[in-house]
Amino acid sequence: MNVDGLCRSLGLNPVAGRKGMERKVNGAYAGDLLSFVMANAARGNVWVTIQAHSNIVAVASLVEIACIIVAAGVEVDGDTLAKANGEGIPILAAEDDIYTLCCKLHDLGV
Amino acid sequence: MSTGDMVKLNYSVNIEDFAKAGDISSNTKKVLKKLGIPSDITRRAAIVTYEAEMNIIIHSSGGEIIVNIDTAKIEIIARDYGPGIPDIDRAMQKGYSTASDHVRELGFGAGMGLPNMKRCSDGFLIESQKGKGTTVTSTIHIHN
Numbered sequence: 001m002n003v004d005g006l007c008r009s010l011g012l013n014p015v016a017g018r019k020g021m022e023r024k025v026n027g028a029y030a031g032d033l034l035s036f037v038m039a040n041a042a043r044g045n046v047w048v049t050i051q052a053h054s055n056i057v058a059v060a061s062l063v064e065i066a067c068i069i070v071a072a073g074v075e076v077d078g079d080t081l082a083k084a085n086g087e088g089i090p091i092l093a094a095e096d097d098i099y100t101l102c103c104k105l106h107d108l109g110v
Numbered sequence: 111m112s113t114g115d116m117v118k119l120n121y122s123v124n125i126e127d128f129a130k131a132g133d134i135s136s137n138t139k140k141v142l143k144k145l146g147i148p149s150d151i152t153r154r155a156a157i158v159t160y161e162a163e164m165n166i167i168i169h170s171s172g173g174e175i176i177v178n179i180d181t182a183k184i185e186i187i188a189r190d191y192g193p194g195i196p197d198i199d200r201a202m203q204k205g206y207s208t209a210s211d212h213v214r215e216l217g218f219g220a221g222m223g224l225p226n227m228k229r230c231s232d233g234f235l236i237e238s239q240k241g242k243g244t245t246v247t248s249t250i251h252i253h254n
Contacts, residue, residue: 034164035222038157039229043149051217058132062139062156079129 001025001110003067003090006046010104012069012092016081019088023066028105030098034059041065046110048101052076057083057091065089071098117141119177123166123190128216131167135160138177138186145179151252154230155184158248161223162188165246168213169193173243183232186248194240201236202228 004021007014014021029041030048034055041047043064049056052074060068067090070076076091084091094101119141121134139156147155159175166173166188173190195201202224209219224246228234233249 032217033220033222034217035161035220035226038160039222039226043153049217053216054129055131055216055218058136058160062132062135062160063153 001108003046003092006067006105006108006110007090007092009108010092010094010101012094015070015076015091015093016084017067017088017090019085020067020090023090025066025110028102028110029065030102038063046105048098048105050074050098052080054079054083056080057087057089060089061087067092069094069101071096071101115180117145117177117179119175119179121175123163123170123173123175125167125170125172127167131163132160134163134175141177142179142184147179147184147252151184151250155186155250157230158186158227158250161227162186162246162248164218165223166190168209168218170243181252183252184250186250187245188247189245190243192241192243194242195236195238195244196240198236198238 003023025046026044028046031037032049032051041063044066047065048069050072052070069092071094073095135156138159142152170190171192176187178185200206204225205221207219207221213219231248232251235247238244
């Protein structure tokens with residue numbers, strides 16, 4: 001599955017980084033502590049978090065995350081959107097909380 | 111890169127400059143990719159550089175990061191101008207952090223920075239002097 005397919009299946013709102021919507025998704029990682037994400041998320045994973053400041057793009061870029069899902073209706077900073085557009089990393093905004101999103105990702109076979 | 115050639119990157123890091131956090135590691139990663147360094151080695155170097163950047167931004171009075179790359183290894187030297195680490199053994203414990211609540215709310219200060227750096231390094235050294243500063247040196251071997 002690619003990011004675009006995942007976005008449509010879950011009814012998420014792609015708010016930045018549309019250039020990267022064709023990226024393949026190979027799993028998921030959930031967490032809000034950046035060091036844990038860097039240590040444990042794998043290349044091509046979807047990252048589910050409630051962090052929305054611009055450093056999430058730096059972390060996602062370093063570990064080559066497929067896309068970031070910002071959960072629980074958290075508003076994403078303008079800086080973050082600009083950086084994500086620059087790096088081509090999709091940010092998908094979601095109203096669901098992290099647990100609900102993870103369940104849905106699991107049901108999708110991610 | 112032929113044997114003996116060396117690439118040297120030198121960056122200054124400002125305190126509490128969260129907006130630019132990640133720029134140094136991102137640039138280092140791009141250089142390593144361009145040099146054809148294997149992706150797992152590049153990822154480890156990027157993680158070390160990012161954690162080093164964040165440590166200087168969060169905890170120090172400013173500093174610099176130097177990355178030396180040759181055909182055999184990547185050496186990342188993160189040097190700051192204080193305040194020094196009073197208890198290095200404690201600072202190396204997973205989960206131990208002196209970061210402020212504000213910094214933690216942003217998802218930093220998990221107490222995983224130095225342990226992450228060590229885990230990604232083949233050689234790892236911390237030298238610290240109270241009041242003067244800290245130098246963290248990470249060496250990563252390049253296996254082709």
